Amino acid sequence: MSAPLVTPPRRIAVLRALHLGDLLLAVPALRALRAGFPGAEITLIGLPWAEAFARRFDRYLDRFVPFEGYPGIAEVQIDPARTARFVAAQRAAGYDLVIQLHGSGRTSNACALALGGRVTAGYYDGARPAGLDIGAPYPDDCSEIERNLRLARLLGCPDLGPALEFPLSAADRAEAAALLDRLPPGGPLVGIHPGARYPARRWPPERFAAAGDLLAERFGARVVLTGSTEEVATVQQVARAMRAAPLVLAGRTSLGGLAALIARLDFFISNDTGPAHIADALGTPSVTLFGPADPIRWAPLDRERHPVVRVPVACSPCAHRECPIDHRCLHRITPEMVAAAAMRLLGAGAIACDD
Template sequence: MKAYKRILIIKMSSLGDVIHALPTLYAIRKNWPDAHITWAVHEQFSQVLPGKPWIDEIIYIDKKKLTSLPYLWQLRKELHRHEFDMCLDLQCLAKSALVAWLSGAKEHYGYWELREGSGLINKALVGPHKMGHVIERYLDTVRALGGTVDRVEFPLRRDPKEADAVNTMLQMHGMPKGMPYIVVAPGARWAVKEWPSENYGLLCKRWAEKGMYTVLVGSSAEKAKAMSIRDIAGTTYCIDMTGKTTLQGLIELIAGASMYVSADTGPLHIANALKVPLIALFGPTSPQRTGPYGGAHVHCLISPTSKATPEHPLVDDPECMKQITVDDVWSLYEEVSNHGIKP
């Protein structure tokens, strides 16, 4: 195993993908404890990244400027001053390969799935989990470099001040201090992955009848969905926090939940990293490839008509998620509740 002293990790987006890469960061730090580690990321996803001892420096990549020659020249100068021994591209797309090339690193690597010509810059590192979960595909790069991987850990950034802020916001919305609550994220990056808003509304109504609060989260783009869910639920026990938290605040809000429920979306992977008991709804995507990974806290419901596989991770079937019923989710909730989560 080479004694790398200055390492660049490239994983710029999206939220779930950045979180999937955190176990690789953990393994790199454990195998190269004295290395100076820099992470290149789009700024909007940087709040999930931890500081020292895991990461020494973060470099923000402006994706809108990656076609600008003056910006590329400036970025090249910034990267070159670090004198990287090794660059690990966990994005493996054209834009990340460009950043890898500009880095001036002595060695360029990526995981085995080199796409969009990124193989012209990076050398693929292949391991035993080539067709397995994406977290293991990334960890195979550490194994291929001679490192050891003895566990899957997510060194996620935490902020006590944000925790206090979200607790105050919940109380302002009428939830008594210390009450348990369930976090629900109704949106997704692609509409085909979403569970119907009507179903979320009926589920929240059932929880309210049991005296359980639900908190709806997401960006401001999910506001209309949240309003529809609240109207269907017809209760003050359903609190709308969409567009009201920072990413760090979202992390702390999920961390305080007794349960998390959503389809395949970024906040799901925050819940998984925090080991919050969760129910994940899958259909057009494969949980075996990109779902919440490992642990007794993970409970997946897969649509009976799902055709997604690790080899074909996204199937465009707009009817697929509708096949998961409210009763399906409620039954799983009750089963999980009987193992320690009390409504």
């Protein structure tokens, strides 16, 4: 690694054009960047949805630019003219430091370098690309949180710890209250989030239903089903399969409202997806189901409060978005396994049994 940061950068761009969980796991690194460069203007270059994320984390981010696509980066369909305008605009912004926080760099370093920063930093996979001023081989032996923090440390930023965050506003809390306060008092509030972006990460809906029923029978749990607008059909499958009567809130919450709702839950059950990281950030006890994803990389660091349920199989971890065989990694997880993980926390008194 060379040491080109002779003077503190005034304008920093962070390229991370990814989804909710990916950005939440980058928050400790963003916190470190702000502490390391308190006077800099820090811009997040992300997917369009992340503009709201940047506003929520304005303690660390000053500006947001929507990522307009670049060859090799699959998150946005390529339109050559649009990409050319995007690159030209970012070059004109005059960044002192561009940080490639988008992964191994195999597909994203070219984009970061094209933005014309005075200094470019990031990981690389294989040969170090020309022009990458601050870099290191992509580490594959640690959590995503630690991977992002290591890059911040390469830039000389202090490590302020791996804790996740999700700031809540009064409007977020009011939204959650309006949805939950109609519930009668009773046993613990248990949230179930049966969706996930990719089919390979989805546990079958009828098994979520069975796990919810087990907790309702054992602890009188009041079950709340959450999900995005796109996940309504999946959530309805869970509701129809349950003997207990869940509160179905899929498609009825904003991101902030969902987070405030999770903050009020006594327990949260989820596939490996963004809301699982919200539960971690807000301290809501949770269990996350892992199939194809690598728990070393993606699972919560606190396995006492946030245990994972996983059945090791030879083909997992894998990168498939849809399982090409029999989905054995998730299908071998039983409702009893998931309910038992929740019951261990309930039985230990970690969860209150009234609202």
